[in-house]
Amino acid sequence: MLVAGLGFAGIYAAIVLRLIGLGMASDDHTAALDSARAQISTARPDIVDRNGEVLATDVKSSSLYAEPKRILDVDEAVEALASVIPEMRGDDSVRRKLASKTGFVWLRRELKPEQRAKIFRLGIPGIGFMDENRRFYPGGATAGHVLGTVNVDNQGISGIEKTIDQDMGLVELRNLGIVPDRGIEPRRLSIDLRVQHVVRDEMLEAMARFRAVAAVGIVLDVRTGEVVAMTSVPDFDPNHPEQALEKQNMNRATAGVYEMGSVFKTFNSGLALDSGKVKLTDTFDVTPLQFGSQRIGEFHSKGHPLSVTEIFLYSSNNGSARMALRVGSQAQRAFFERLGLLKRIDTELPEVAAPLVPKGLSDVSTATMAFGHGISVTPMHTAIAGAAMINGGRLMPPTFFPRTPEEADRLAVQVIRPETSDKMRYLFLQNATSGTGGSGSKAAVPGYRVGGKTGTAEKIEHGHYNAGKRFNSFLAAFPMDDPRYLVLTVLDEPKAEAGGEGPATAGLNAASAAGGIIRRIAPMLGVMPRYDQPRPAVASN
Structure with a gap:
């Protein structure tokens, strides 16, 4: 009886010592929990579109944690958790986390409600x-590349989400232990x-x-x-941020650089006409250079010299090249610099690539850049x-x-x-008007006076x-008598449409896509059709 009594006394003493140890460690555990809460509880502002529709918002979710010093039996805890997960x-x-001596460890973030209950x-x-x-992003992938996404700690890691962190200093606030969890005004986008x-x-x-x-569409x-x-597109759903890491889902609109092809004839024509050295009625030899x-x-x-208007309508490479050479390499480089084509775009989206530009000036680079x-x-x-x-000739950052x-x-500027x-508006309108011979007639939408320029560029491989x-690509605008909106459509490696009317040129695919967009969005944007407008007249020199 004496031995049994001593045995039970020892057991109770061990239990008491364990309870005392746990009680003494409670402050440490509370501090660890408070630190974890400070790292994850900072709320983010809602992101809304220009009309107040919610694009991104915060919702509450439960995450599973452990305080290893309070775990009585690691194996038993693992088996119990495994019955649910x-x-x-x-x-x-x-197992290593539960067996550690730390005060706090995460076991699983963002549990499902039924997992939490079990x-x-x-x-x-x-x-x-x-x-x-x-x-949470209610629209899924609809605006994925614009919004970007956040990490598991609700910190912006790409897109406008990252910009909001930088602008509002959310990371600094979190690091200082300041956790604004309410009263944050929504951030309105232009989208x-x-x-x-x-x-x-x-x-x-x-x-x-x-x-x-x-x-790409803009x-x-x-x-x-x-x-x-x-x-x-392809794009990703920011509710599943791991999709953003897939190569094919990159943001080609601002983070990819490409030879844009004949849409650059827009800038080349603007350069030539603005220089005073070229007039709309001037003609140029278009034999191969x-x-x-x-x-x-x-x-x-076409087998004969073309006017500046015809060079634009028929998308002549040699005519465009000769126009650029008449103006000169230095003037072309200066003009492209004024247009912001030689440097990274200054805008709020973090994912912006720098252009690739020839280092030196030469006649051949001047000629080829004239057509993109x-x-x-x-x-x-x-x-x-x-x-x-x-x-009207005004450049402003997006x-x-x-x-x-x-x-x-x-x-x-x-x-x-x-x-x-x-x-330039005259050239755009001529190019997308049926019956003028322009390459952009597929983009025409009755009543909206659409104008534009096609670009069909061969890709470089090896x-x-x-x-x-x-x-x-197709660079479009409407309505051309008083432009309100620009639409750019791009297709990467398109093929001829099965059973279609011709080859895989921009006039047949990118222009068609631009027309489809304009037809649907014009009424939404308050641009009403007009059917009393005459065909474009010949512009003055």
Whole structure:
């Protein structure tokens, strides 16, 4: 009896010592929990579109944690947890965490509600739950590349989410232990969710119809520089941020650089006409130019000299090259610099690539850049410079946040004369009007006076142009008598439409996609059709 009594006394003494130890450690555990809460509980502002529609918001979710010093039996705890989350049974990291001497460890973030309920009913000592903010994107992939995404700690890691962290100093606040969890005003974007949906829908349809590997669509307010919509497909759902790491889901609109091809004839024509050395009625020889072993070909050869208007309509490479050579290499480089084509775009989106530009000046580089070869820029570069060509000659940086006309006026830089911009609007309208012979007639939408310029560029592979792989684009604007919006559509490696009417040129695919977008978004944006407008008249020199 004496031995048995001593045995029970020893057992009770061990239990008492363990309880005392746990009680003395409680302050440490509380501090660890408080530190974890400070790292994850900072709320983020809602992100809404220009009309107040929610694009991103915080929702509450539960995460599973452990206080290893409170775990009585590690093996028993692992088995109990594995009965709800089976993959924990073979996960050595879980066992190591529970066997450690730290005050706090995460076991599983963002539990499903039914998992939380089942684990709670198990009543495992040292296991708890913490409510934290989780980002939710109601539109899924609709505006994925614009919004970006957050990590498991609700910190912005890409897109506008990352910009918001930087602008509001959320990371600094979190590091200081300041956790604003309410009362944060929503951040309004310039994006119109309705237009964004249409652009993505049309580009996905065009991508499937013409069997392209990727597509880009941009809608820009030419008066303010606001990005009304921007899509790059394939894209990703920010509710599943791991999708953003897949190579094919990159943001081609601002983070990819490409030779844009003949849409650059827009800038070349603006350069030539604004220089005063070229008039609309001037004619140029369009026979092939030869620079050593390099020969400039002609896709739409007419076999006779062409006027500046005809060079634009028929997209003549040699005519464009001769226009650029008349103006000169130095003037061309200076003009491209004024248009922002030689540097990274200054905008709120973090994912912006720098252009690839020839280092030296030469006749051959001047000639090829006239039709968009030898210089690689992002589609957004093209859209911004294109807007300046038709909005009166004012260049302004693109913005993903609302901008008033007064703010736009303060930021705008005059890059071409207003009268030159008038001539560019004339060329745009001629090129997309049925019956003029222009390459952009597929983009025409009755009542909206659409104008634009096609671009069909061969892609470079292993240092050589591959005629079988093209990068097609269409730079459009409407209504051309008083431009409000610019639309840029891009198709990467499109194929001829099955049973279609011709080859895989931009006039047949990218222009068609632009027309589909304009037809659907114009009423949404308050641009009403007019059917009393005459055909474009011949512009003055």
